[in-house]
Amino acid sequence: MTGSEASRQAILANAVKLATVDGLDGLSIGNLASSLGMSKSGLYAHFGSKEELQLATVETAYAGFRTDVVDVARAAEPGVPRLMAFVGAFFEQLRGDDLPGGCFIAGAALEMSAKPGRVKEQIVLFQNEFVSLIEEYLAEAVEHGDLRKDVDVPAFAFEVHGILLAANSAYALSGDHTRLDFANGLISRRLDELAA
Numbered sequence: 001m002t003g004s005e006a007s008r009q010a011i012l013a014n015a016v017k018l019a020t021v022d023g024l025d026g027l028s029i030g031n032l033a034s035s036l037g038m039s040k041s042g043l044y045a046h047f048g049s050k051e052e053l054q055l056a057t058v059e060t061a062y063a064g065f066r067t068d069v070v071d072v073a074r075a076a077e078p079g080v081p082r083l084m085a086f087v088g089a090f091f092e093q094l095r096g097d098d099l100p101g102g103c104f105i106a107g108a109a110l111e112m113s114a115k116p117g118r119v120k121e122q123i124v125l126f127q128n129e130f131v132s133l134i135e136e137y138l139a140e141a142v143e144h145g146d147l148r149k150d151v152d153v154p155a156f157a158f159e160v161h162g163i164l165l166a167a168n169s170a171y172a173l174s175g176d177h178t179r180l181d182f183a184n185g186l187i188s189r190r191l192d193e194l195a196a
Contacts, residue, residue: 008046011036012060013098015053019061020101023111024054024119054119061104062126068093070133079144080191083137083160087187090164091180094171102172105130106165134160147194156194163187 014036019027028050029043036043047053069089076085094103101107109127112120135157141147167183170176 008056009060011038011043011046012056015057016061016064016104017098017100019057020099020104020107024057024108025111025115027054027057029053051117051119055122058104058108058119058122058126061108064098065093065105065126065130068096073133073137079137079141079146083134083141083191084188086133086137087160087164087184091167091184094168094180095177103165103168106168131157131161141191145196147191148196151194156190159190160187 011032015027015032018032018035022031029040029047032038032053033040033043043053047056069086072089073082073086076082090103093099105123105126108123112123135153138147138151138153138157138160142149142151142153163183163186167180170179170183
């Protein structure tokens with residue numbers, strides 16, 4: 001990685017943190033420059049516009065999600081262990097210092113839902129991938145005999161996704177780790193109820 005690429009990655013990591021607190025619309029080259037102690041012109045060398053900065057920030061946040069959450073889940077055994085590895089890794093990412101305002105994609109999805117454009121389109125893609133992963137892991141759990149054959153996978157995925165979003169909101173508002181533990185236990189109990 002060149003010095004310029006490393007500098008860009010450091011800038012974007014900071015942009016992700018800022019956006020979880022100030023929102024994507026609140027993210028500007030000016031406030032990012034101020035938080036980094038850089039000049040605006042220095043940032044314009046990396047991003048030509050606010051929209052380009054937002055798009056790069058969304059991509060960086062989701063790349064972090066893939067590394068911290070999806071890769072952890074992929075390394076687990078298929079079926080319920082993989083789903084629970086996904087859930088556990090999602091909560092571990094929230095507990096870290098990189099997302100002070102909670103899940104980036106969850107916050108950005110609410111904020112940009114009524115704002116058409118390239119940024120919203122990118123968030124929709126990532127949000128859909130998030131839900132598709134949950135469905136994939138649940139379908140694997142049915143195929144591996146961990147869950148009953150009659151489980152409605154899309155409906156159960158919607159339920160799991162809702163629990164993750166609720167846990168994210170509760171934790172972001174309170175900073176109380178027990179909210180994440182409660183949600184983890186709730187998903188585990190629902191899986192037990194639907195066990196084969």
